[in-house]
Amino acid sequence: xxxxxxxxxxxxxxxxxxxxxxxxxxxxxxxxxxxxxxxxxxxxxxxxxxxxxxxxxxxxxxxxxxxxxxxxxxxxxxxxxxxxxxxxxxxxxxxxxxxxxxxxxxxxxxxxxxxxxxxxxxxxxxxxxxxxxxxxxxxxxxxxxxxxxxxxxxxxxxxxxxxxxxxxxxxxxxxxxxxxxxxxxxxxxxxxxxxxxxxxxxxxxxxxxxxxxxxxxxxxxxxxxxxxxxxxxxxxxxxxxxxxxxxxxxxxxxxxxxxxxxxxxxxxxxxxxxxxxxxxxxxxxxxxxxxxxxxxxxxxxxxxxxxxxxxxxxxxxxxxxxxxxxxxxxxxxxxx
Amino acid sequence: xxxxxxxxxxxxxxxxxxxxxxxxxxxxxxxxxxxxxxxxxxxxxxxxxxxxxxxxxxxxxxxxxxxxxxxxxxxxxxxxxxxxxxxxxxxxxxxxxxxxxxxxxxxxxxxxxxxxxxxxxxxxxxxxxxxxxxxxxxxxxxxxxxxxxxxxxxxxxxxxxxxxxxxxxxxxxxxxxxxxxxxxxxxxxxxxxxxxxxxxxxxxxxxxxxxxxxxxxxxxxxxxxxxxxxxxxxxxxxxxxxxxxxxxxxxxxxxxxxxxxxxxxxxxxxxxxxxxxxxxxxxxxxxxxxxxxxxxxxxxxxxxxxxxxxxxxxxxxxxxxxxxxxxxxxxxxxxx
Numbered sequence: 001x002x003x004x005x006x007x008x009x010x011x012x013x014x015x016x017x018x019x020x021x022x023x024x025x026x027x028x029x030x031x032x033x034x035x036x037x038x039x040x041x042x043x044x045x046x047x048x049x050x051x052x053x054x055x056x057x058x059x060x061x062x063x064x065x066x067x068x069x070x071x072x073x074x075x076x077x078x079x080x081x082x083x084x085x086x087x088x089x090x091x092x093x094x095x096x097x098x099x100x101x102x103x104x105x106x107x108x109x110x111x112x113x114x115x116x117x118x119x120x121x122x123x124x125x126x127x128x129x130x131x132x133x134x135x136x137x138x139x140x141x142x143x144x145x146x147x148x149x150x151x152x153x154x155x156x157x158x159x160x161x162x163x164x165x166x167x168x169x170x171x172x173x174x175x176x177x178x179x180x181x182x183x184x185x186x187x188x189x190x191x192x193x194x195x196x197x198x199x200x201x202x203x204x205x206x207x208x209x210x211x212x213x214x215x216x217x218x219x220x221x222x223x224x225x226x227x228x229x230x231x232x233x234x235x236x237x238x239x240x241x242x243x244x245x246x247x248x249x250x251x252x253x254x255x256x257x258x259x260x261x262x263x264x265x266x267x268x269x270x271x272x273x274x275x276x277x278x279x280x281x282x283x284x285x286x287x288x289x290x291x292x293x294x295x296x297x298x299x300x301x302x303x304x305x306x307x308x309x310x311x312x313x314x315x316x317x318x319x320x321x322x323x324x325x326x327x328x329x330x331x332x333x334x335x336x
Numbered sequence: 337x338x339x340x341x342x343x344x345x346x347x348x349x350x351x352x353x354x355x356x357x358x359x360x361x362x363x364x365x366x367x368x369x370x371x372x373x374x375x376x377x378x379x380x381x382x383x384x385x386x387x388x389x390x391x392x393x394x395x396x397x398x399x400x401x402x403x404x405x406x407x408x409x410x411x412x413x414x415x416x417x418x419x420x421x422x423x424x425x426x427x428x429x430x431x432x433x434x435x436x437x438x439x440x441x442x443x444x445x446x447x448x449x450x451x452x453x454x455x456x457x458x459x460x461x462x463x464x465x466x467x468x469x470x471x472x473x474x475x476x477x478x479x480x481x482x483x484x485x486x487x488x489x490x491x492x493x494x495x496x497x498x499x500x501x502x503x504x505x506x507x508x509x510x511x512x513x514x515x516x517x518x519x520x521x522x523x524x525x526x527x528x529x530x531x532x533x534x535x536x537x538x539x540x541x542x543x544x545x546x547x548x549x550x551x552x553x554x555x556x557x558x559x560x561x562x563x564x565x566x567x568x569x570x571x572x573x574x575x576x577x578x579x580x581x582x583x584x585x586x587x588x589x590x591x592x593x594x595x596x597x598x599x600x601x602x603x604x605x606x607x608x609x610x611x612x613x614x615x616x617x618x619x620x621x622x623x624x625x626x627x628x629x630x631x632x633x634x635x636x637x638x639x640x641x642x643x644x645x646x647x648x649x650x651x652x653x654x655x656x657x658x659x660x661x662x663x664x665x666x667x668x669x670x671x672x
Contacts, residue, residue, distance in 0.1 A: 030456075069437065069457075077426070078618065083419040090413070090438050099457070100438040101405065102426050120366075121405075121435070255622075263623040282414065286591075287599040288624055 010051040019047035031097070070309065071118040073103040074129040076224065079252050080281040081298060085129060085151065088302035096310055098124065119144065125309040127151060130195070147314045149305050154196035159316045163304045165278075165296030166320045167197055171204035171247075173325045174276050174294060178245045179212055180334035183274060186217035187236050187243035189253050191224040198224075198249045201278060205247055218243060222253040229256040237265050237273075244273060245331065251277035251284050251293055258289060258330060274331035280323070290329035297321055346387040355383035367433075406645065407454040409439040410465040412560065415588050416617040417634060421465060421487065424638035432646055434460065455480065461645040463487060466531070483650045485641050490532035495652045499640045501614075501632030502656045503533055507540035507583075509661045510612050510630060514581045515548055516670035519610060522553035523572050523579035525589050527560040534560075534585045537614060541583055554579060558589040565592040573601050573609075580609060581667065587613035587620050587629055594625060594666060610667035616659070626665035633657055 012026045019026070021044060028036045029044035036044075047053075070093055076082045090100055103118055118126055119140060126141060129151040141148045142159040155162035178186060188205055191198035202219065209217055220236060222229030229248065236243055237260065248254040254277030261267040261275065269275055270290070277284065280295035300321045308317065327333065348362045355362070357380060364370040365380035372380075383389075406429055412418050426436055439454055454462055455476060462477060465487040477484045478495040491498035514522060524541055527534035538555065545553055556572060558565030565584065572579055573596065584590040590613030597603040597611065605611055606626070613620065616631035636657045644653065663669065 077419055077423040078416075080414075080416070080419075083413055083416075086422075087413040090440055094440055102436040102438060104426055104430055259623055287595055 010048075010053040012053070014051055015044060015047045015053045018051060019043045067122050067124055068098045069101050069121065069123050070098050071103060071121065071123040071126045072100045072129070073118070073127070073131050075104075075131045079224070079250070080283060081250065081252075081279045081296065082129060084281065084298040085302060088299045089127065089305060092302045092306045096306060098309075100127075119146070125149065127305055127309075128153065130197075142314060145314060147309050147312065149308055151301060151305060152195075152197050154200075155316060155318060159314050161308050161313075161316050162318045163301050163308075164197060164200075164318075164320055165294075165301070166322050167200035167278075168204040169320075170278060170294035170296075170323055170325070171201040172208045174247050174278075175205050175208035175212070177292075177325060177327075177334070178247070178274065178276070178331065179209065179214060180336075181245075181274065181332045182334070183245035183332070185215070185241060185243045185245070187246045188217050188219045189222045189229060189232055189246060189248040189257065190219060191222065191249040191253065193221060193223075195224075201247075201249050217247075222248065222256070224250060224253065226252060226256040229253040230260050233257045233260040234264065237261060237267070242273075245276070246273070247276045247278075249278055251279040251281045251291060253277070254291055254293065254330070255283070255289060258291070270329045270332060276331050280326050284326070285328070291326075292328045292331040293326050295323035295326055297323060346384075346389040348389070350387055351380060351383045351389045354387060355379045403458050403460055404434045405437050405457065405459050406434050407439060407457065407459040407462045408436045408465065409454065409463070409467050411440075411467045415560070415586070416619060417586065417588075417615045417632065418465060420617065420634040421638060424635045425463065425641060428638050428642045432642060434645075436463075455482070461485065463641055463645075464489065466533075478650060481650060483645050483648065485644055487637060487641060488531075488533050490536075491652060491654060495650050497644050497649075497652050498654045499637050499644075500533065500536075500654075500656055501630075501637070502658050503536035503614075504540040505656075506614060506630035506632075506659055506661070507537040508544045510583050510614075511541050511544035511548070513628075513661060513663075513670070514583070514610065514612065514667065515545065515550060516672075517581075517610065517668045518670070519581035519668070521551070521577060521579045521581070523582045524553050524555045525558045525565060525568055525572075525582060525584040525593065526555060527558065527585040527589065529557060529559075531560075537583075537585050553583075558584065558592070560586060560589065562588060562592040565589040566596050569593045569596040570600065573597060573603070578609075581612070582609070583612045583614075585614055587615040587617045587627060589613070590627055590629065590666070591619070591625060594627070606665045606668060612667050616662050620662070621664070627662075628664045628667040629662050631659035631662055633659060 012023050016023045016026045026044055029041050074082055074086060093100060101121060125147045127149050138160050148160045150160060150162040152164055186209055188202055190202055206217055220232040222232050246257050248257055254275050257275050258269050261269050261273050267273045277291050277293035280293045283289055284291040284293050304319050304321055348359050352359045352362045362380055364372045365377050410418055429436060437457060461483045463485050474496050484496045486496060486498040488500055522545055524538055526538055542553055556568040558568050582593050584593055590611050593611050594605050597605050597609050603609045613627050613629035616629045619625055620627040620629050640655050640657055
């Protein structure tokens with residue numbers, strides 16, 4: 001069928017004859033991840049090259065029902081954490097012979113009607129990073145047996161898996177570290193109000209501080225954006241009772257907070273004021289920022305997504321990938 | 337055909353009957369960019385929804401020979417410029433109903449044998465960003481009538497289009513600006529030695545400085561990487577005859593150079609030493625970096641790629657997207 005439509009000069013049959021193998025072997029040679037000996041693979045590859053044969057994976061996907069394409073919707077690609085995550089997903093899926101088809105995520109984090117378009121491409125699975133999906137799309141995917149994995153959003157719907165960093169353990173570790181450092185007036189800068197990631201970090205941080213008998217931290221909102229964070233931090237630092245420590249829900253906002261403290265208020269970060277982030281993007285370790293932060297390992301999260309999808313499971317599971325507190329210079333260290 | 341393989345409950349025929357339109361109209365309703373009145377579109381959409389109908393775009397692509405998928409191979413996704421470019425390509429292709437299928441580019445900029453896999457997916461076009469393609473792959477694409485567009489690499493092969501920033505005009509503007517600022521000992525930090533982008537910037541910069549009767553700039557190599565750049569800049573600044581101005585072939589390397597000057601040599605950037613980059617990524621305008629740089633507009637470059645591919649042209653054309661010198665604080669300003 002594919003042959004008739006394609007009108008390609010050479011077929012798998014021709015390749016099999018020239019290589020002296022069966023058609024099934026030719027098929028395996030062109031199926032990423034299929035089992036075949038290196039010697040046989042070499043025979044098939046050189047026969048295919050001699051004949052100018054190229055398998056049409058798209059046509060084949062109609063028969064095998066496996067397109068080897070994974071749909072990925074991602075918002076906030078300009079945030080270094082998501083750029084790192086995208087690169088890691090791309091690498092790890094390539095290793096199992098799968099490719100990413102990109103869809104735009106809604107930067108406000110709401111489910112996007114455009115996402116339903118993903119299903120039209122007969123993808124093997126769907127990953128949504130920092131964006132959610134409507135319950136009707138989740139239902140459609142479940143019915144079609146297509147695994148759905150959310151990254152950095154909690155799974156609300158049935159059969160949807162979720163991978164997050166360890167928001168709760170991380171936010172508690174940050175609270176403990178700041179309190180041990182003798183800070184007394186804490187503040188939290190939230191990301192998007194409707195993001196489960198920001199909500200978890202805020203709740204765990206505030207609960208821990210209150211549980212330790214300290215004053216409830218102030219809170220303000222940076223919407224995961226640099227401009228909104230600068231505005232929010234200006235208000236915090238301009239107030240009469242200025243906080244002595246600020247925990248920002250991600251590194252991007254922590255960098256913005258550091259700049260406002262340094263350039264607009266002339267404060268020495270790590271001495272006059274402490275700033276802590278969450279993510280541990282590459283820039284966090286630069287001397288310029290020397291950002292104390294809780295790591296969210298993009299590579300491990302990408303590997304977890306690949307594992308869930310390769311298992312073919314669609315019952316839905318939640319995985320928290322552990323991180324650790326990266327102690328650097330942006331927050332005053334405890335004396336002991 | 338697609339119906340038999342898919343065993344989907346509803347067909348375009350059912351939708352056409354329910355909506356009271358022809359099957360061709362149903363097809364147009366689900367073809368991104370096809371002409372259809374809003375009223376008819378609404379009729380078809382609600383009929384499709386009522387019947388749970390979803391067109392299979394992959395199956396249709398075998399008939400229309402248009403998959404609406406564009407293959408994208410990109411290296412250096414961790415560089416903020418390429419993250420910005422990817423996001424812009426994703427947005428602009430979505431507007432014409434096309435989706436990006438991601439392939440890994442080789443970070444060393446050489447052509448990658450994996451790229452030939454792109455052709456197996458029946459993509460409508462191929463974009464290679466900061467990575468090149470082998471002449472045999474270019475020939476295959478040309479034979480198959482698939483447009484190929486390189487971004488930030490010069491087109492070596494027939495029928496391949498190329499989009500770049502204005503490397504030559506930009507490097508000359510930087511040379512002129514530094515000389516007008518009274519700098520006398522210039523240095524250039526190259527990116528990848530085999531990248532046409534870095535080569536063009538270097539050649540134009542050095543030629544201009546020499547043409548103005550000044551000493552030939554020193555040159556060193558940062559490979560577009562932060563660690564290699566730090567090492568190279570340490571050597572430059574540790575020498576007896578230290579340069580008074582450094583032009584780095586991209587912003588990522590300029591940030592690394594600024595850090596070495598500040599934190600390892602205690603220099604005031606913009607006064608004791610001038611540093612200029614190329615790209616104008618978002619971070620360049622932060623007070624922390626205040627980087628003087630020549631802009632390479634990712635959005636305009638993405639729009640140019642979409643225009644070339646939508647035109648269906650495969651004769652090969654080269655477009656230089658103009659930028660401008662963004663004057664900030666990292667380089668001493670001319671007195672006049």
